[in-house]
Amino acid sequence: MHQVADVEVAKNIMDANKRLADKNLKNLEEKEIFCVDFVGAIGSGKTTLVEEIIDNTDYNIGVLAGDVISKFDAGRIEKHNVPVVGLNTGKECHLDAHLVGHGLEDLPLDDLDMVIIENVGNLICPVDFDLGSHLRIVVVSVTEGDDTVEKHPIIFQTSDVVVINKVDLADAVGADADKMVADAQKLNPNIKVIKSSLKQGTGLDEIIAVIEEAKNNQ
Ligand SMILES: Nc1nc2c(ncn2[C@@H]2O[C@H](COP(=O)(O)OP(=O)(O)OP(=O)(O)O)[C@@H](O)[C@H]2O)c(=O)[nH]1
Ligand SMILES: [Mg+2]
Numbered sequence: 652m653h654q655v656a657d658v659e660v661a662k663n664i665m666d667a668n669k670r671l672a673d674k675n676l677k678n679l680e681e682k683e684i685f686c687v688d689f690v691g692a693i694g695s696g697k698t699t700l701v702e703e704i705i706d707n708t709d710y711n712i713g714v715l716a717g718d719v720i721s722k723f724d725a726g727r728i729e730k731h732n733v734p735v736v737g738l739n740t741g742k743e744c745h746l747d748a749h750l751v752g753h754g755l756e757d758l759p760l761d762d763l764d765m766v767i768i769e770n771v772g773n774l775i776c777p778v779d780f781d782l783g784s785h786l787r788i789v790v791v792s793v794t795e796g797d798d799t800v801e802k803h804p805i806i807f808q809t810s811d812v813v814v815i816n817k818v819d820l821a822d823a824v825g826a827d828a829d830k831m832v833a834d835a836q837k838l839n840p841n842i843k844v845i846k847s848s849l850k851q852g853t854g855l856d857e858i859i860a861v862i863e864e865a866k867n868n869q
Contacts, residue, residue, distance in 0.1 A: 675783025691790030693772030
């Protein structure tokens with residue numbers, strides 16, 4: 652009996668989140684704003700990637716930066732002179748569409764053509780929570796171990812692009828980045844896979860090109 656109730660609660664939460672995600676997407680599309688959300692492991696390079704995209708494109712970008720309790724990432728992004736809202740999840744390990752909806756209210760949407768959302772670092776919890784974006788990019792790095800992709804299949808099956816970052820450190824940590832590429836492609840034949848070293852500047856052009864293409868096809 653208890654089990655049935657648990658499933659119902661989870662289903663209701665998912666349904667409510669989906670409705671709010673659809674509302675966020677409609678709100679963004681009415682203003683012709685493209686939205687990309689970054690998920691990925693803790694420390695994999697999500698904020699670094701957001702910073703690089705801001706600095707290397709001409710889009711009018713606004714950012715929603717998710718963090719559990721701090722505003723560290725929002726503070727970093729603010730230094731790049733773009734509007735940013737820090738979203739604290741408290742004890743939660745993921746953003747949800749409700750929080751994102753409120754974050755969007757605090758961005759100057761009329762001045763923007765792109766919104767970037769950085770989720771809390773986690774490869775499991777964000778999976779079930781659509782936020783209303785057009786493109787989901789999952790960022791992992793070789794320093795998490797080259798078995799990271801095969802151990803967390805669902806996030807790679809539900810994302811559009813995977814960035815395998817910190818390839819400059821692959822030899823140092825004994826990780827095989829090409830294994831991670833193959834694992835991602837096996838889990839999701841439709842996923843676009845990009846290897847990068849944001850530290851050394853490799854892979855960034857390809858990531859920006861993928862975002863640009865998705866934006867043009869919006
Ligand atoms: N060696 C190396 N370090 C990198 C690379 N990309 C990012 N870093 C470093 O990795 C650390 C974590 O990067 P962040 O961008 O803060 O990672 P994050 O995914 O936003 O982290 P959380 O938001 O805490 O989950 C920072 O010290 C970055 O400078 C890379 O390609 N190579
Ligand atoms: Mg970050």
